[in-house]
Amino acid sequence: xxxxxxxxxxxxxMLCLAIGVTSAAAPNVELTFWSWxxxxxxxxxxxxxxxxxxxxxxxxxxxxxxNTEYNTILATALQGGTGPDIVHLRSYGGMEALASxxxxxxxxxxxxxxxxxxxxxxxxxxxxxxxxxxxxxxxxIQIIQVIYNKTIFDNxxxxxxTTWDEFLKISQTLKDNxxxxxxxxxxxxxAFETLFGGVAPNFYGGNDFSNAVINxxxxxxxxxxxxxxxxxxxxxxxxxxxxxxxxxxDMQMMxxxxxxxxxxxGSYETATFERLNPDLKLGVFAVPGEKAGDGGYAAVYMDxxxxxxxxxxxxxxxxxxxxxxxxxxxxxxxxxxxSQPSAIPGVKxxxxxxxxxxxxxxxxxxxxxxxxxxxxxxxxxxxxxQTSLQAMFSDKLxxxxxxxEIHEGLVKWYEPFQK
Amino acid sequence: xxxxxxxxxxxxKHVNGGVAVNRKRSRQRVYIMFLAPALIVYTVFMVYPxxxxxxxxxxxxxxxxxxxFAGLDNFKKVLxxxxxSERLLGALRHNVxxxxxxFLIQTTFGLFVAVALxxxxxxxxxxxxxxxxPYTLSQVVVGFLWLLLLNPTWxxxxxxxxxxxxxxxxRPWLGDMVTALPTIILVNAWRWLGFPITVxxxxxxxIPLELEEAAxxxxxxxxxxxxxxxxxxxxxxxxxxxxxxxIYDFNAFELIFIMQGSSGSPYYSTDVLGTFFYRTAFGDAxxxxxxxxxxxxxxxAVLMFLVICAVSIAGVWLIRRQEVEM
Numbered sequence: 001x002x003x004x005x006x007x008x009x010x011x012x013x014m015l016c017l018a019i020g021v022t023s024a025a026a027p028n029v030e031l032t033f034w035s036w037x038x039x040x041x042x043x044x045x046x047x048x049x050x051x052x053x054x055x056x057x058x059x060x061x062x063x064x065x066x067n068t069e070y071n072t073i074l075a076t077a078l079q080g081g082t083g084p085d086i087v088h089l090r091s092y093g094g095m096e097a098l099a100s101x102x103x104x105x106x107x108x109x110x111x112x113x114x115x116x117x118x119x120x121x122x123x124x125x126x127x128x129x130x131x132x133x134x135x136x137x138x139x140x141i142q143i144i145q146v147i148y149n150k151t152i153f154d155n156x157x158x159x160x161x162t163t164w165d166e167f168l169k170i171s172q173t174l175k176d177n178x179x180x181x182x183x184x185x186x187x188x189x190x191a192f193e194t195l196f197g198g199v200a201p202n203f204y205g206g207n208d209f210s211n212a213v214i215n216x217x218x219x220x221x222x223x224x225x226x227x228x229x230x231x232x233x234x235x236x237x238x239x240x241x242x243x244x245x246x247x248x249x250d251m252q253m254m255x256x257x258x259x260x261x262x263x264x265x266g267s268y269e270t271a272t273f274e275r276l277n278p279d280l281k282l283g284v285f286a287v288p289g290e291k292a293g294d295g296g297y298a299a300v301y302m303d304x305x306x307x308x309x310x311x312x313x314x315x316x317x318x319x320x321x322x323x324x325x326x327x328x329x330x331x332x333x334x335x336x337x338x339s340q341p342s343a344i345p346g347v348k349x350x351x352x353x354x355x356x357x358x359x360x361x362x363x364x365x366x367x368x369x370x371x372x373x374x375x376x377x378x379x380x381x382x383x384x385x386q387t388s389l390q391a392m393f394s395d396k397l398x399x400x401x402x403x404x405e406i407h408e409g410l411v412k413w414y415e416p417f418q419k
Numbered sequence: 420x421x422x423x424x425x426x427x428x429x430x431x432k433h434v435n436g437g438v439a440v441n442r443k444r445s446r447q448r449v450y451i452m453f454l455a456p457a458l459i460v461y462t463v464f465m466v467y468p469x470x471x472x473x474x475x476x477x478x479x480x481x482x483x484x485x486x487x488f489a490g491l492d493n494f495k496k497v498l499x500x501x502x503x504s505e506r507l508l509g510a511l512r513h514n515v516x517x518x519x520x521x522f523l524i525q526t527t528f529g530l531f532v533a534v535a536l537x538x539x540x541x542x543x544x545x546x547x548x549x550x551x552x553p554y555t556l557s558q559v560v561v562g563f564l565w566l567l568l569l570n571p572t573w574x575x576x577x578x579x580x581x582x583x584x585x586x587x588x589x590r591p592w593l594g595d596m597v598t599a600l601p602t603i604i605l606v607n608a609w610r611w612l613g614f615p616i617t618v619x620x621x622x623x624x625x626i627p628l629e630l631e632e633a634a635x636x637x638x639x640x641x642x643x644x645x646x647x648x649x650x651x652x653x654x655x656x657x658x659x660x661x662x663x664x665x666i667y668d669f670n671a672f673e674l675i676f677i678m679q680g681s682s683g684s685p686y687y688s689t690d691v692l693g694t695f696f697y698r699t700a701f702g703d704a705x706x707x708x709x710x711x712x713x714x715x716x717x718x719x720a721v722l723m724f725l726v727i728c729a730v731s732i733a734g735v736w737l738i739r740r741q742e743v744e745m
Contacts (some may be wrong), residue, residue, distance in 0.1 A: 191687070250572060
């Protein structure tokens, strides 16, 4: 009897304890967070820990999928009315398809006050271009400029150019000294779009033209655009021998192995270069225009954003996490941990090259035209530009023909051109 | 099964009809049981996707959302609206070129090697293995290997050309609009040839030696004996091989995707129906961010299927007729 009674007391005590514990803590919520950044899993675990320390009742589970399969997996899940609470979103057209299908929650200024800090051009990548509604908090931007090898420049005795002619002269000197001046090649069509982003804005008149063409006030058959394509061809002698057979990885290897002195590329190259050759001393400058003070544009585009599933059961918790992702504290963490330019204004990256790239963009930036404005439907401006530039650099199309091919493809779906 | 059916035949039907019916039923059940695994796999992974893509091609899509019945709009767009019509025609032309060149190589060089191997001794047996080896490699490996060999900066092909004094011939093989597709076709032939050679060899070994010997005794030259005795007997094999090659070449995708991506780089000069379909249906992976068009992609897939189906059936019919004539 005695044993039984003590057992009962024990049981009751345990029961009380259990109830006490559960009632003391607020209900735990676990948010799922899908992404394609399998390579960043450790970094995101760190970010999540910081958030969880500040919000002990919310757990976030980061689940990355294979990059090339992510779009399909996400779209299928969202179509079925499921999917994650927090969604890592691609930019521009990739995001818009999900938003216009109604799968994403609109983010208003009252829900996420920090959105007001972002420049309009950057937010465009996370909004529906018809309604202007915002669906994501941008996480990274990419900046296109000339990346150069400081050691080679010092050895040959060169300085950053201030005019286009100086740029060409520097290239010639490098070539005379046995270096490949520019490692940019043409086998992978998309590398041409990067080259375009670095060079063309300085000759089509930067934001004047890009605004006009995005608003449909002019088209790609504009003489300024054709002129900028013709200027790109002036770089041909300074690209590698047989550059049409040089693929993207070859470009990176040539630069990292110090065969090539310059490469027109995105800010995402920094990490790769440093991994391939830790001794590399990198410098950056924007391609100059014809007169000193002209040009010097860094082409900028948004890399993607974080959004919320429209059918999430934990709206308040999601908004808390999204506000964390929009904070300066997070942006700083992101830039330092991943060595990528955070999209959040005011972040000062510790990495000196990244900091220099950001200051180029702050000084004079222009949208990376096809990515920002013309990637919403097929045939996208990017595809048209990339492939026809391959033809132009192979002497199969003239700059005029490239322009009309781009226009002819875009006019099929880009409403402002149809007027 | 054979034993069972012969047993069954012995039992006279009128003596024990009920048992016979039962046996027949249980036999059918066994047949179905044996067929079921293959049939289920085939239905789930072949018939269902084929039918559903046929269905998709009649639906209007906005990104990922179905918008309702489209009738023949997707087909109309692909067949008659620029730039799709232009790309479709270009891709089709490249597929035909791909097939014709591969066919020519395998029925000249491939057949020659097969005949030589059939005549040859032990040394040539080793060669047979060597010829067949590339076929056992995956296309990804072959594509990557040749990407490295053909690289203009580090590749061995241009270095080799310089070594034998043909430096003038060196070029960016895969980046030049003129040479890109022929280069890929040759790389594909390098991998593929082992298969037709082996099939031809088997065909040749099935032809009785006496026939050729009799022709030689009658005074035929080796070429005449081959041309008028061996070749006609080998024609059905060559015919079947040609149909297989046609199907394979019209579905060509992997090698081109690995070596050139899905944009038909440079400037659509290596674009085939497979890459055109992939790019349209799923968005161009190499440009990034582009939204796929399920309806248009499905329409292309259906057209591909129709072309391959029609030509294959016509080919098989031709071979049958020829066999009957012989």
